[in-house]
Amino acid sequence: MGDGNDFTADTTPHLISTAIGAFPKVKGVKTVQSGGALDSYSLQLNSNFFSTAACGTLQDCVGWSQFVYENPPGSSQGTLFIQDWLVATNPSGFSSCPPGEGWENLGIGCVQNSPYGVSLPNVGVTELGSVIETGDADSSGDSIYISVGKTEYGMKNVQGDGITDLSQHWEGAEFNILGAVSYTHLDVYKRQPLILPGGIGPPYKPGYTGAP
Numbered sequence: 400m401g402d403g404n405d406f407t408a409d410t411t412p413h414l415i416s417t418a419i420g421a422f423p424k425v426k427g428v429k430t431v432q433s434g435g436a437l438d439s440y441s442l443q444l445n446s447n448f449f450s451t452a453a454c455g456t457l458q459d460c461v462g463w464s465q466f467v468y469e470n471p472p473g474s475s476q477g478t479l480f481i482q483d484w485l486v487a488t489n490p491s492g493f494s495s496c497p498p499g500e501g502w503e504n505l506g507i508g509c510v511q512n513s514p515y516g517v518s519l520p521n522v523g524v525t526e527l528g529s530v531i532e533t534g535d536a537d538s539s540g541d542s543i544y545i546s547v548g549k550t551e552y553g554m555k556n557v558q559g560d561g562i563t564d565l566s567q568h569w570e571g572a573e574f575n576i577l578g579a580v581s582y583t584h585l586d587v588y589k590r591q592p593l594i595l596p597g598g599i600g601p602p603y604k605p606g607y608t609g610a611p
Contacts (some may be wrong), residue, residue, distance in 0.1 A: 407447065411570045417535045418466075420444040420574025425528035433578035436472030440524065441579050442545075443467050444534045447571030448486060451563045455497040457509075459489035462563035466534035466543045470521055471579055479543055479552060480516035481534075483562050485509040500562075513541075513558035522547055532574065536566040 408418070420442065433439040444466040451462035463484040470477045486508040487493050496502035496509035503510050522530060526547060533553070535542040541560050544553030560566045 407571045407573045409447070409571045413570070414566070415446075415569040415572055416537060416566065417533065418444055418569075418572035418574075420532045420534075420572075421530065422527050422576075428524055428527060431524040431576075433472070436579070438521065438524065439470060439472040439579040441467055441469045441577050442530070442532050442574070443577055444532050444572065444574045446565060446569050448488075449563075449565075449568035449570070451485075451568060453497065453500070453563045454485055457485060457487075457493060457497070459487060460493075461486050461488055462565070462568065463508075464534075464536070464541070464563055464565045464569075466532065468522070468532060468545050469579055475521055476518045477521050478516050478518055479545055479554075481513040481541055481543055481558055483511055483513075483558075483565075485563075511562070513543075515554060515557045517543070517552055517554050517557070519545070519547075519552040527576070534572075536560060536569050538566050541565060 430437060431440050446464040448461040448463050451460075453462055454460035463486050465482045465484070467482050468477060468479050485493075485496065485502065487506075492506040493504055493509060496504045501511045522545075529548045531546045533544040533546075535544075535555075538560055540556030541558050541562075542553065542555045543557055544551060546552070
């Protein structure tokens with residue numbers, strides 16, 4: 400899943416402050432496998448690409464924010480966090496990132512995770528129908544939440560909005576299930592057809608959580 404056609408809720412020219420991702424219909428899902436690891440996947444609620452002052456002097460650069468729940472292999476806990484990108488729109492990528500701002504250069508772009516995250520018990524793939532992920536962007540801070548059945552996890556202002564100024568630019572949102580960090584392929588095993596009414600963003604390169 401991912402690395403193909405997708406669907407995005409586009410609100411241009413109106414700004415999004417809160418987006419919600421869920422799978423209203425999940426049928427026959429039994430197991431999930433990512434990179435050969437069972438029960439390994441991520442849920443991603445992603446923004447559109449947007450112009451941001453965070454690019455500084457970088458040329459051919461846009462911002463991108465992801466609200467991520469990671470269900471890693473070999474662990475009893477998952478993690479909820481925000482991942483921000485300065486995406487290189489030129490195939491040659493970036494030779495450096497804006498200094499002193501916490502960015503890590505991956506060539507295809509600069510990335511950083513929110514300074515805080517939320518740990519929660521692993522969410523089995525059979526529970527996807529009861530999961531709702533919420534992302535919120537406000538000038539006072541960006542927040543992320545996930546509900547599993549009647550239990551809510553999350554953190555208000557998990558990061559400052561000024562990392563990419565998402566609240567000033569958010570005009571598109573997409574949501575889907577993808578492979579986990581450092582894994583390249585996702586297989587969902589089922590007895591009956593799987594219905595996942597959602598979308599996922601631009602084609603993903605292997606090796607990173609939803610890297611463009």
